[in-house]
Amino acid sequence: MEYTYLGDTGLEVSRFCLGCMNFGSGEPWMIGDREQSKEILDRAIDLGINFLDTANVYSQGESEGIVGEAIEGRRDELVVATKVYGPMREGPNGQGLSRKHVLEQAERSLDRLGTDYIDLYQTHRWDENTPIEETLSALDHLVNEGKVRYVGASTMPNWKFQRALYTADVENYERFVCMQPEYNAVDRHEEANLLPVCEEEGVGVIPWSPLAGGFLTGKYERDTDPEEGLRADADEYTRNRFTEENWDVLDEVRAIADERDASPAQVSLAWLLHKPVVDAPIIGPRTIDHLEENVAAVDVDLSDEEIARIEGPKRPSWPAEGKD
């Protein structure tokens, strides 16, 4: 495994972060088995992954609970990231980024994770109903209490992110040191939105859905219905990747994979690792085989010409349809 510093921080993280969204039973395409999930976590740590990403909303706390059991006895070696924002209960203050909800959910996440600190506490989305000053002051308080080490954010228009960074600077609050954007070889809109800000501001980048929910593994075919049980069968997100332009990108990825004796998943992940702005793609394996295949992408070295071939079919732009 290779390691890097997360953005401008002194925090060392593996070049792949292990996404823990699949660990739980909230959706039919998730693993739905605690022991199998913990085996994947164990194998990931054996392979040198020290960076784990979960969220309070993943299967309503089940994912955090599984991570908590898996990290027991080796917590300090690991960089544990979780998120707050999504709905955790019905009624007023059951979601969002108010001081009340953030402080309550930080405690709930700490309990489920079985730890007394979160390494990276991330806002999952922008809260239109809470002033950013209120959220930042709540996060700042958690850092001052020693319950959180670093704060991060996910997925928003660049002007909102710039406002959050600026507000933290002028109010002397902890600054977001990391951004979690959707980024992969077929979803490149962030090249025209958040990524230039991250580059300029020294903010670490940990892309989510680095294989476009499995589309970039090459397991689906044009004009063919997805096999039952696979993510695209049950999940609109992956199914929505089936567009002509995206199939053209996949054709290039598959051709390069053949030429290099690698898999399309490895070429797609290597493409992300070659982006200087990217620190650690968040891989979401459903099996140990997926995990081992994906981690081996650190050894796939792409040429500039191969990178240009993968990028040829698409022109990234922002705003992008269906993204906000």
Ligand SMILES: NC(=O)c1ccc[n+]([C@@H]2O[C@H](COP(=O)([O-])OP(=O)(O)OC[C@H]3O[C@@H](n4cnc5c(N)ncnc54)[C@H](OP(=O)(O)O)[C@@H]3O)[C@@H](O)[C@H]2O)c1
């Ligand atoms: N911040 C956010 O809003 C946000 C949003 C989404 C995700 N995330 C984070 O990002 C992580 C990864 O997201 P993701 O699960 O969408 O990632 P992804 O890597 O794009 O997709 C993962 C899915 O692809 C398939 N797959 C993965 N590796 C494979 C391989 N080598 N061969 C064949 N199939 C393979 C599996 O589905 P099948 O086997 O069913 O095909 C797996 O569930 C999550 O766990 C979470 O931590 C964050």
